[in-house]
Amino acid sequence: CKIASLPGDGIGAEIVPEAIKALQAVGRKYGHEFVFTEALIGGAALDAVGVPLPEETLRLCRESDAVLLGAIGGPKWDNLPVHLRPEAGSLLPLRKELGLYANLRPVVLYDALIDASTLKKEVIQGTDILVIRELTGGLYFGEKKREQTPTGQIAVDTLVYTTEEITRIARLAFETARKRKKKLCSVDKANVLESSRLWRETVTELAREYPDVELTHMYVDNCAMQLVRWPKQFDVIVTENTFGDILTDQASMISGSLGMLASASIGGKVALYEPSHGSAPDIAGQKKANPIATILSAALMLRYSFNLEKEAQDIEKAIVRVLDKGYRTADIMQEGGILVNTEEMGDRI
Amino acid sequence: CKIASLPGDGIGAEIVPEAIKALQAVGRKYGHEFVFTEALIGGAALDAVGVPLPEETLRLCRESDAVLLGAIGGPKWDNLPVHLRPEAGSLLPLRKELGLYANLRPVVLYDALIDASTLKKEVIQGTDILVIRELTGGLYFGEKKREQTPTGQIAVDTLVYTTEEITRIARLAFETARKRKKKLCSVDKANVLESSRLWRETVTELAREYPDVELTHMYVDNCAMQLVRWPKQFDVIVTENTFGDILTDQASMISGSLGMLASASIGGKVALYEPSHGSAPDIAGQKKANPIATILSAALMLRYSFNLEKEAQDIEKAIVRVLDKGYRTADIMQEGGILVNTEEMGDRI
Ligand SMILES: CC(C)[C@H](C(=O)O)[C@@H](O)C(=O)O
Numbered sequence: 077c078k079i080a081s082l083p084g085d086g087i088g089a090e091i092v093p094e095a096i097k098a099l100q101a102v103g104r105k106y107g108h109e110f111v112f113t114e115a116l117i118g119g120a121a122l123d124a125v126g127v128p129l130p131e132e133t134l135r136l137c138r139e140s141d142a143v144l145l146g147a148i149g150g151p152k153w154d155n156l157p158v159h160l161r162p163e164a165g166s167l168l169p170l171r172k173e174l175g176l177y178a179n180l181r182p183v184v185l186y187d188a189l190i191d192a193s194t195l196k197k198e199v200i201q202g203t204d205i206l207v208i209r210e211l212t213g214g215l216y217f218g219e220k221k222r223e224q225t226p227t228g229q230i231a232v233d234t235l236v237y238t239t240e241e242i243t244r245i246a247r248l249a250f251e252t253a254r255k256r257k258k259k260l261c262s263v264d265k266a267n268v269l270e271s272s273r274l275w276r277e278t279v280t281e282l283a284r285e286y287p288d289v290e291l292t293h294m295y296v297d298n299c300a301m302q303l304v305r306w307p308k309q310f311d312v313i314v315t316e317n318t319f320g321d322i323l324t325d326q327a328s329m330i331s332g333s334l335g336m337l338a339s340a341s342i343g344g345k346v347a348l349y350e351p352s353h354g355s356a357p358d359i360a361g362q363k364k365a366n367p368i369a370t371i372l373s374a375a376l377m378l379r380y381s382f383n384l385e386k387e388a389q390d391i392e393k394a395i396v397r398v399l400d401k402g403y404r405t406a407d408i409m410q411e412g413g414i415l416v417n418t419e420e421m422g423d424r425i
Numbered sequence: 426c427k428i429a430s431l432p433g434d435g436i437g438a439e440i441v442p443e444a445i446k447a448l449q450a451v452g453r454k455y456g457h458e459f460v461f462t463e464a465l466i467g468g469a470a471l472d473a474v475g476v477p478l479p480e481e482t483l484r485l486c487r488e489s490d491a492v493l494l495g496a497i498g499g500p501k502w503d504n505l506p507v508h509l510r511p512e513a514g515s516l517l518p519l520r521k522e523l524g525l526y527a528n529l530r531p532v533v534l535y536d537a538l539i540d541a542s543t544l545k546k547e548v549i550q551g552t553d554i555l556v557i558r559e560l561t562g563g564l565y566f567g568e569k570k571r572e573q574t575p576t577g578q579i580a581v582d583t584l585v586y587t588t589e590e591i592t593r594i595a596r597l598a599f600e601t602a603r604k605r606k607k608k609l610c611s612v613d614k615a616n617v618l619e620s621s622r623l624w625r626e627t628v629t630e631l632a633r634e635y636p637d638v639e640l641t642h643m644y645v646d647n648c649a650m651q652l653v654r655w656p657k658q659f660d661v662i663v664t665e666n667t668f669g670d671i672l673t674d675q676a677s678m679i680s681g682s683l684g685m686l687a688s689a690s691i692g693g694k695v696a697l698y699e700p701s702h703g704s705a706p707d708i709a710g711q712k713k714a715n716p717i718a719t720i721l722s723a724a725l726m727l728r729y730s731f732n733l734e735k736e737a738q739d740i741e742k743a744i745v746r747v748l749d750k751g752y753r754t755a756d757i758m759q760e761g762g763i764l765v766n767t768e769e770m771g772d773r774i
């Protein structure tokens with residue numbers, strides 16, 4: 077299996093190697109050969125070759141069987157115009173170019189981390205949510221404009237969705253819900269947004285094909301509240317790009333830390349796996365980062381790209397064991413925990 | 426003082442009278458005369474006179490000294506086109522017409538309700554956040570479009586901000602922060618949105634006039650997470666319309682219930698006071714609704730519109746006492762609490 081490895085910026089260079097280690101361990105145990113080719117992306121690419129997403133990197137991704145990404149962006153590049161910034165200039169076009177319209181973010185709670193969450197035990201215990209975020213539409217990809225006015229400036233972003241885009245992601249959500257608890261919650265702001273109304277109509281229409289799945293609709297503001305109030309009410313959540321971005325980061329706190337939240341971006345020929353967190357410039361280079369989200373993303377790669385379910389579970393079980401033994405990176409440190417750095421955590425797993 | 430009272434839909438008709446009672450009690454005690462005139466709005470107006478915001482209602486609001494609003498919308502009107510829907514057809518134009526560009530939502534925790542929150546005590550104790558949401562710009566008011574395509578439909582919403590709009594709300598935020606702990610967090614998505622970049626630039630520029638206020642910037646996804654992780658880090662938060670909608674509903678869980686979250690919409694000649702929650706059609710007519718958010722909004726009215734600080738505090742203290750005595754509506758019910766209905770809660774306060 078050919079894997080493109082794109083560490084990117086900030087803690088990316090520290091966490092990606094740990095996920096590679098995990099994949100190599102699985103490879104050794106089961107006799108699979110994973111070949112990793114590293115390439116530049118994001119601010120690192122911008123600094124080295126002048127563009128955040130070099131042609132070469134894109135080509136490598138296209139020719140690989142899967143992509144493992146670290147994180148992108150940092151304050152160093154904060155003053156560039158949006159299209160040149162590492163995030164908007166590399167991560168977004170990469171998702172678009174590879175056709176990755178669906179971002180899957182499982183929000184799972186490890187028993188060992190129940191106390192690490194800021195939410196009460198009885199509220200989070202047993203939570204098992206899969207958030208499916210639309211990834212190549214909405215405000216992220218609509219037309220952007222900046223113009224001078226007589227008295228200042230005006231800036232415009234455009235939120236666009238088509239029936240096809242909504243149907244595509246909704247179908248995936250229904251299919252996924254069917255394999256789980258058969259409960260799908262579609263999140264929108266249909267009381268205000270036209271795009272949300274089309275979203276709701278389209279999802280409702282499609283629901284006829286899935287009479288076995290219980291569909292509910294929820295406004296995004298209410299959903300943000302319900303995720304803190306009673307997360308167990310959710311099984312699969314499907315939502316548009318921006319809402320999904322906000323809700324998943326928020327939901328990560330159920331798992332104790334954003335450092336625990338894996339993600340798989342699928343829909344094209346080659347899928348992309350990355351932690352849900354960012355480049356954490358404040359702790360970059362200090363070996364403090366939690367590699368688990370990235371290692372879990374590697375497990376998702378085994379599951380979705382290579383159909384290696386048992387191997388994926390091996391990694392997931394290893395994480396459970398290491399957490400049960402008390403090993404903790406700083407973000408999930410608790411009383412009685414054994415503090416380890418990024419590398420030690422990876423080694424243990 | 427002339428107050429327009431707009432109960433609206435759902436639980437609106439149950440909670441507004443409780444806030445009126447509180448204002449009348451204050452009036453009796455201090456010798457102020459509050460005159461209430463009721464008018465139709467939202468679905469109730471749509472059903473009665475065919476439009477969600479009758480001219481008459483708008484005129485009444487303009488001629489009053491303050492507006493007290495209940496809640497708007499419900500599933501009954503869910504299938505209407507967006508501009509005819511109660512929310513988009515009445516609440517939004519009302520905010521716009523009255524020039525209410527700033528929505529203030531205090532997130533305060535009552536000691537008696539610490540256990541009602543799903544967040545851990547040590548995480549929320551001492552939280553005192555004021556979220557300032559921009560209320561007349563952004564996706565809510567940008568151009569909307571729906572068009573037929575050869576293969577389906579396309580729906581568009583537009584997110585627009587001008588330097589002036591941002592400066593106006595940011596100035597209010599700096600001024601407010603100055604009177605509090607002098608910490609302002611501006612929330613945007615400047616790594617992706619052009620409007621957010623203008624937002625960040627404009628706020629940063631204005632910060633020069635407020636060297637005594639500590640300004641930080643945070644991405645909205647991160648902020649949604651930080652509000653669950655460690656809310657005490659925040660003093661004043663300022664953000665655009667949609668982000669503010671999501672973040673405040675979410676933050677309400679710090680107070681134990683959305684039923685505790687008041688709001689004041691200011692910026693025009695006449696200010697509007699309403700609970701942050703919606704019309705809760707599921708419990709409408711059952712006397713279960715928590716009137717505290719509305720009563721607290723009435724206290725904000727005394728403070729901001731009538732400059733009656735002592736009177737406002739009287740109401741706030743009454744709420745503390747009633748909660749301390751154990752009285753609870755269903756949404757904040759706890760072990761050992763005394764369950765009361767909407768009216769009893771209002772009477773007690
Ligand atoms: C870095 C940023 C562009 C990105 C996004 O918003 O999609 C990130 O927050 C994420 O969630 O993957």
Ligand SMILES: CC(C)[C@H](C(=O)O)[C@@H](O)C(=O)O
Nearest residue numbers: 267268297512513516670701
């Ligand atoms: C009802 C709806 C239009 C409204 C909004 O989103 O502004 C509500 O959620 C609020 O927060 O006041």
